Amino acid sequence: MSNTATAKKKNGFLAGTANYVDERVGVAGVLKEFGRKIFPDHWSFMLGEVALYSFLVLLLSGTFLTFFFQPSMTDVIYNGVYAPLKGAHMSIAYASSLDISFEVRGGLLMRQVHHWSALLFVAAAGLHMLRVFFTGAFRKPRELNWVVGFVLFVLGMAAGFTGYSLPDDLLSGNGLRIIDGMIKGVPFIGTWISSLLFGGEFPGHSIVGRLYSLHIMLVPALILVFLAIHLVMLVLHKHTHYSAAGRKDSNIVGYPLMPVYVAKAGGFFFIVFGVIMLIASFFTINPIWNYGGYDPSPVSAGTQPDWYIGWLDGALRLAPSHLEFMAGNVTVSMNILLPLIISLVFLALVALYPFFENWVTGDKREHHVLDRPRNAPVRTAIGAAGVTFYAVLWAGASTDLIATNFKMSLNQVLLTMQVSLIILPIVAFVVTKRICLALQRKDQEIALHGRESGRIVRLPHGEYIEVHEAANEYDLFKLVDYKDYQPTLARPNAQGKITIRARMRAAASSFYFKDSVSPTTQTAIEANAHHAHEIEEQVQKAIENQK
Amino acid sequence: MSEQSKEVAKSSHTSGAEHVYDGGLNVVHQDAVKDPGIEPHRVRMTDKSKKHEKAAVRQVVLLFTLSMLGSAFALYAYFAFPLSADLITVRNNTLFLGVGITLGLLGIGIGAVHWAKTLMPDNEVAEDRHPIRSSEDKRAAAIEIINLANQESGFSRRKLIRRTLYGALALFPLPGIIIFADLGPNPGDKLRHTAWKPGTRLTQDPFGTPIKASELTEGSVFHVIPEGLNPDQEDYLEQKSKAAVLLVRVDPQILKESPEKKDWSYQGIVAYSKICTHVGCPVALYEQVTHHLLCPCHQSTFDLVDGCKVIFGPASRPLPQLPIYVDEQGYLRAQSDFLEPVGPSFWDRSVKA
Numbered sequence A: 001m002s003n004t005a006t007a008k009k010k011n012g013f014l015a016g017t018a019n020y021v022d023e024r025v026g027v028a029g030v031l032k033e034f035g036r037k038i039f040p041d042h043w044s045f046m047l048g049e050v051a052l053y054s055f056l057v058l059l060l061s062g063t064f065l066t067f068f069f070q071p072s073m074t075d076v077i078y079n080g081v082y083a084p085l086k087g088a089h090m091s092i093a094y095a096s097s098l099d100i101s102f103e104v105r106g107g108l109l110m111r112q113v114h115h116w117s118a119l120l121f122v123a124a125a126g127l128h129m130l131r132v133f134f135t136g137a138f139r140k141p142r143e144l145n146w147v148v149g150f151v152l153f154v155l156g157m158a159a160g161f162t163g164y165s166l167p168d169d170l171l172s173g174n175g176l177r178i179i180d181g182m183i184k185g186v187p188f189i190g191t192w193i194s195s196l197l198f199g200g201e202f203p204g205h206s207i208v209g210r211l212y213s214l215h216i217m218l219v220p221a222l223i224l225v226f227l228a229i230h231l232v233m234l235v236l237h238k239h240t241h242y243s244a245a246g247r248k249d250s251n252i253v254g255y256p257l258m259p260v261y262v263a264k265a266g267g268f269f270f271i272v273f274g275v276i277m278l279i280a281s282f283f284t285i286n287p288i289w290n291y292g293g294y295d296p297s298p299v300s301a302g303t304q305p306d307w308y309i310g311w312l313d314g315a316l317r318l319a320p321s322h323l324e325f326m327a328g329n330v331t332v333s334m335n336i337l338l339p340l341i342i343s344l345v346f347l348a349l350v351a352l353y354p355f356f357e358n359w360v361t362g363d364k365r366e367h368h369v370l371d372r373p374r375n376a377p378v379r380t381a382i383g384a385a386g387v388t389f390y391a392v393l394w395a396g397a398s399t400d401l402i403a404t405n406f407k408m409s410l411n412q413v414l415l416t417m418q419v420s421l422i423i424l425p426i427v428a429f430v431v432t433k434r435i436c437l438a439l440q441r442k443d444q445e446i447a448l449h450g451r452e453s454g455r456i457v458r459l460p461h462g463e464y465i466e467v468h469e470a471a472n473e474y475d476l477f478k479l480v481d482y483k484d485y486q487p488t489l490a491r492p493n494a495q496g497k498i499t500i501r502a503r504m505r506a507a508a509s510s511f512y513f514k515d516s517v518s519p520t521t522q523t524a525i526e527a528n529a530h531h532a533h534e535i536e537e538q539v540q541k542a543i544e545n546q547k
Numbered sequence B: 001m002s003e004q005s006k007e008v009a010k011s012s013h014t015s016g017a018e019h020v021y022d023g024g025l026n027v028v029h030q031d032a033v034k035d036p037g038i039e040p041h042r043v044r045m046t047d048k049s050k051k052h053e054k055a056a057v058r059q060v061v062l063l064f065t066l067s068m069l070g071s072a073f074a075l076y077a078y079f080a081f082p083l084s085a086d087l088i089t090v091r092n093n094t095l096f097l098g099v100g101i102t103l104g105l106l107g108i109g110i111g112a113v114h115w116a117k118t119l120m121p122d123n124e125v126a127e128d129r130h131p132i133r134s135s136e137d138k139r140a141a142a143i144e145i146i147n148l149a150n151q152e153s154g155f156s157r158r159k160l161i162r163r164t165l166y167g168a169l170a171l172f173p174l175p176g177i178i179i180f181a182d183l184g185p186n187p188g189d190k191l192r193h194t195a196w197k198p199g200t201r202l203t204q205d206p207f208g209t210p211i212k213a214s215e216l217t218e219g220s221v222f223h224v225i226p227e228g229l230n231p232d233q234e235d236y237l238e239q240k241s242k243a244a245v246l247l248v249r250v251d252p253q254i255l256k257e258s259p260e261k262k263d264w265s266y267q268g269i270v271a272y273s274k275i276c277t278h279v280g281c282p283v284a285l286y287e288q289v290t291h292h293l294l295c296p297c298h299q300s301t302f303d304l305v306d307g308c309k310v311i312f313g314p315a316s317r318p319l320p321q322l323p324i325y326v327d328e329q330g331y332l333r334a335q336s337d338f339l340e341p342v343g344p345s346f347w348d349r350s351v352k353a
Helices: A002-025 A027-034 A043-066 A092-103 A107-134 A143-164 A170-184 A190-198 A207-237 A257-282 A307-318 A334-361 A377-396 A399-405 A410-449 A473-480 A500-513 A522-546 B003-012 B050-080 B088-118 B136-153 B159-171 B173-183 B236-243 B259-264
Strands: A075-077 A089-091 A251-256 A325-327 A330-332 A451-458 A464-469 B125-128 B202-204 B221-226 B245-249 B269-273 B285-287 B292-294 B301-303 B309-312 B324-326 B332-334
Touching (some): A043 A107, A092 A107, A107 A307, A170 A307, A190 A207, A251 A257, A334 A377, A334 A500, B202 B332
Antiparallel strands (some): A451 A464, B245 B269, B292 B301, B324 B332
């Protein structure tokens, strides 16, 4: 008793508090376990952090907005300070959005913080996904976490879209109109679903309230749950690290959580928040007062959805004319179904890719050292093809703006996009794969012959050579540290039969690895070092002779 | 994948591991370049010079102080830049409040990161990873627990209990789904009818002024709603999103009309639904020279003089035409409702109710 008391006095308030907390929740054990956990450092690991932090900013700014926003579609006559709309019929939702913008101090700022951070959230999550894909971070044991991350990305888009529609302005109303049209195009259940969603005919008086429930409760709750799973798995697996000397699949190299990572990551939250705040202070986003309340009749040319919905809108635009047909007396709107199916298949391929690659390589080991993209040429090329496909769809959402800004024919722009959607991913695949292989060969050359030093020496017999400097052992290791996969043949199983599965896997493995460049071995480097040594001797001799 | 390389992969695995994983198509080279180990720590200026260390401390303190000033300025700005009917006040309030908060945030953020990067140790540490797979003991214990639970409950043994439980679990969510049915009514035939009735006058959107045929010069366009549709009625937007019409007058000579629609127009005046047959955006852009109607959402283009057939874009069906006539006073009136559902396609649009 007296011992504790003196200890408390000796160490003051902080130690006392720590003692109090530990005796009640046993926090010291947690700190012992996690306090010095190692986190690797790399700028690309911050992309996921940006997504996480912008989500926190969304929660903070969104909560502020809920105190002022009224999700009602009841018709009112506007009588606020914004003169151009005075006396206009509009929904309470739109009127309260105007009031937040013009009559609440900091209201417009928070609206803009919320919108900008939403755009940043989806962007950062997308880039984070690309980082994970191109470095092979989705490999065992992280396949499930890839799927969780994928769900988070889709939830992010859902959160964005439900929020976008809330102010009930002309632009977001048209967005809902498009959704309604797409739903109606679904055979057999479309009209029912539309009626259930809108509470009757479009636009009805229910949709904003319903989207509000989804936007502020269900979707963020799901995001929080999946985020928790995502982060728990991150701790469980420990972070990956980039290939370099000393980094192995069996260790983790970086800085301890306390104090370095707490300071860096904690500080980074404030930086992300600060940058969003800076953008929101200076740059208008979604000036709803310019559009007016929703009215099904007018629309302005050049309207664009928020960026992350662009690829879906583009998919709708790129569908060729006259795809709709009749099956008996049932109308089949392939002009809507085809883009929907293509988008869903694309998403499914993204979600399932890790399992496919694992089937091809058959590598059941845990992977914690990241691949440099060049060292997995076919994966990188597939990624590039996917990005290109997405990018063409995305650009497809702006065919009208491209045509008007560059003074081109709208028809030609669209036709180009339609062709590009098929051709460009193939081009991207081939070009990327070749670039990767070329970079691998360049690495091989540096490993074997060293870097060009720029030093030109004339040998006694008149020959000019450029002296190459051998890479130091740390740089060298980065160039040669990757896994070497070789294609397999279709082998008969125990019954002596070559199954279709085996044939498919053989074909896939050949597709992936037939051109692969094996990492340079010690033997090859030593053989070359001998040759380099001979040249070096000649050079030295030449220099001495000159003296 | 040859058996031999499989052997190589297996043998190369760290000895002592409880479980050896298959390396698949991975070939492990025995003469791979040796890992030289973590690169030696490079000393920073703040590690070797007291002067630089002190400077870094000052910078961090400055940044945190800047943050305090920023937050204080934000508080000041909240009161110093109130809002009024003058919209410039909205800009000032947003801008100055925002800049203050930005400084408050960035000061902390950049300060903390600078502190970590210059003053906290930056030598990298390595830590072992443990296989994610549980140890064989733990796995055996887990299996034992499952088996014990199975024995004690009789889950595998008592088939009838198990199967009825599956049945119950399959059915219990159904009421939870069906209670959502009242979210909306049966769509019924509402999609097939609009506010247009025989004799309804065509009026201008949004003020409801009736239109005389003589008011339309060649090439002019009117955005039209049915007479009597007014913003005070409960279903104004629902009705308008079906009934919106575009009225155009063109040279009657160039109008290609099918025999059964011969008398749907009046001296070159045609009325078409404004709701796109693709996904329902208003087809609001009329190109006078080419007589094309363009939907700004997805660029479906309709040829006005040829029955509004689709000539470009993702739409498939022509815009429905509203049959019109002119009464004794010269006002334009609808002969009837649209003869087919307007707007986006739905699966049973051609099924006669």
